[in-house]
Amino acid sequence: MSDIKTTGPEPLGANDSKWLGSYKQVHMNVFGTPLRVMDHGEGTHIWDVDGNRYLDFLGGIAVNALGYAHPKWVKAVADQAAKVAHTSNYFATEPQIELAAKLVKLAGAPEGSHVYFGNSGAEGNEAAIKLAKLYGRTLPGALPDIGGKPARILAMTHGFHGRTLGALSATWKPAVRKPFQPLVPAVEFVEAGNVHALQRAFNETGVGHYGKGPVAAVIMEMIQGEAGVVPIGADFVKAARELCDRHHALLIIDEVQTGIGRTGKWFAFQREDLSGGVVPDAITFAKGVAGGFPMGGLIAFGEKLSALFTPGSHGSTFAGNPLGAAAGLATLGVIEDEGLVENAEARGRQLRDGLAALDNPLFVSVRGRGLLDAVELAHPCAHAVADWALNHGLIVNAVAPNALRFAPPLIVSEQDVDECLSILAGVPADLPND
Numbered sequence: 001m002s003d004i005k006t007t008g009p010e011p012l013g014a015n016d017s018k019w020l021g022s023y024k025q026v027h028m029n030v031f032g033t034p035l036r037v038m039d040h041g042e043g044t045h046i047w048d049v050d051g052n053r054y055l056d057f058l059g060g061i062a063v064n065a066l067g068y069a070h071p072k073w074v075k076a077v078a079d080q081a082a083k084v085a086h087t088s089n090y091f092a093t094e095p096q097i098e099l100a101a102k103l104v105k106l107a108g109a110p111e112g113s114h115v116y117f118g119n120s121g122a123e124g125n126e127a128a129i130k131l132a133k134l135y136g137r138t139l140p141g142a143l144p145d146i147g148g149k150p151a152r153i154l155a156m157t158h159g160f161h162g163r164t165l166g167a168l169s170a171t172w173k174p175a176v177r178k179p180f181q182p183l184v185p186a187v188e189f190v191e192a193g194n195v196h197a198l199q200r201a202f203n204e205t206g207v208g209h210y211g212k213g214p215v216a217a218v219i220m221e222m223i224q225g226e227a228g229v230v231p232i233g234a235d236f237v238k239a240a241r242e243l244c245d246r247h248h249a250l251l252i253i254d255e256v257q258t259g260i261g262r263t264g265k266w267f268a269f270q271r272e273d274l275s276g277g278v279v280p281d282a283i284t285f286a287k288g289v290a291g292g293f294p295m296g297g298l299i300a301f302g303e304k305l306s307a308l309f310t311p312g313s314h315g316s317t318f319a320g321n322p323l324g325a326a327a328g329l330a331t332l333g334v335i336e337d338e339g340l341v342e343n344a345e346a347r348g349r350q351l352r353d354g355l356a357a358l359d360n361p362l363f364v365s366v367r368g369r370g371l372l373d374a375v376e377l378a379h380p381c382a383h384a385v386a387d388w389a390l391n392h393g394l395i396v397n398a399v400a401p402n403a404l405r406f407a408p409p410l411i412v413s414e415q416d417v418d419e420c421l422s423i424l425a426g427v428p429a430d431l432p433n434d
C-alpha cells in the first residue's frame, strides 16, 4: 500500500489560514468556510496551498470523472482554447455538434432525439421544466383551453434539482426552498417511493371547476444523491412510467449526479436494478459530463418532444460553448477508451464490500451503485468523520448527519480504494456528534 501522508495534528497550515481569511472578506457566505484552499491536482490526488496531499473520494462532487489534469483532457481544452473558446449561438462549432450526437448515442435515445446545452445541472433542469410546461399546454384540460388549468409537475420528496428558481421549485428540502416561496406554481411533491401517493396525485386531475390541471411531467432521480445516495426503487420507477403513459405525462429523469458512467452504466436509468428497464422521455445531465468544465443540459427523447422548443423558447449565451464541448468530448472519449464505466462498477463494488467488512463499529451499512456510494454511520457524526479523514489525507463528504458520500473520479484504482479503506478503518468510533 502507498505511503499515507497526513496533514498532522494542526488542521490548517499557515497558507490555508491566510487565504481563508481573505476568502471571507470577499465572498458571500453561501458555502460556509471552505475546508482548505486547494492548489493543484493530479490523478486522484489534490494538494492544498500548504503542500498537503489528499486522496479525493468526492471528486468535486461527482464532477472530476477523469480526476485532475488528465493529459488528454488538458490537451483537448488547451488546443480548443488556442482555436476558439466561444462563439455565441449565432454560430456553431464542431465539438458542440459531435458532443450532442455522442450524448444522444450513449443515452440510447431514439432517432429524432435532441440536446439542449446549458452550463450547470440547475440549467439542465430549468430547460426540462420549461419543456414540460410547453408540453403541458398541449394536454386536454390544460391552459390555454377555455377554463383550462395550469398543468402540474410532480417532484419527489427528498429530491434535489438545483438552486435556480425553477429547479428550486422541484427541490424538496424545505430549508433551502421555503425562504424563496412563492416559486413556480403547480409544482407538487409526492412521497418518494410511494406508488399510491403518485397515483393519488395523478387522480386529482379534474374537469370543469373541479380538480387540478393535468400532470405534464414527473421529475425524479434514480438515486437521490443529495438526500444521502438513496435509490428511489425500480418498482416505483416502473409504476411511475405506467402512470405517465396512462395520463400522457412525461417522465423526466435527473441524471445530473448519476449520469456519465457514475453508477456503472452511462446513465442510471440504464441499470435494470435502478429503473426496472424504464425508458424516460427526457434526461438532464451535468456534473461529470465535461470532467470539470461547467456544462450541463437536457436530452429530449424523440422528435415530437424535441420539437416543442423553437427559436426563442430558451437559450443561454454560453450554451454549447466550444471549450466546454471539447472538454466534454475528451471526457467521454477517455471514459470509453479506458473502460471507466466498467471501472466504476468494479471499484464501487470493492469500496462497498470493503466498507462493509471494516472492523469499525462506526460503519453500519453501505448503499449505492458504481462510484456513487454512501456508508451509514452508527451516530450522527458525519462532519466529524469527514474532518478527521481530511486531516488524515482523505476527502469524503458528509452528505447527511449520519452518512458519508463517496463519488471519486472514475479513474480511481484498486490501490486508491484500499488506501481510502485503510484510512477509514482508523476513524475513532467515538467521535462526537456534529
Ligand SMILES: *Cc1c(COP(=O)(O)O)cnc(C)c1O
Pocket: 119, 120, 121, 122, 123, 125, 160, 161, 162, 163, 221, 225, 226, 254, 255, 256, 257, 258, 286, 287, 296
Ligand atoms: C448537483 C445536482 C443538481 C444541480 O446541479 P448544479 O450544477 O449545482 O446546478 C441537480 N440535480 C442533481 C440530481 C444534482 O445532483
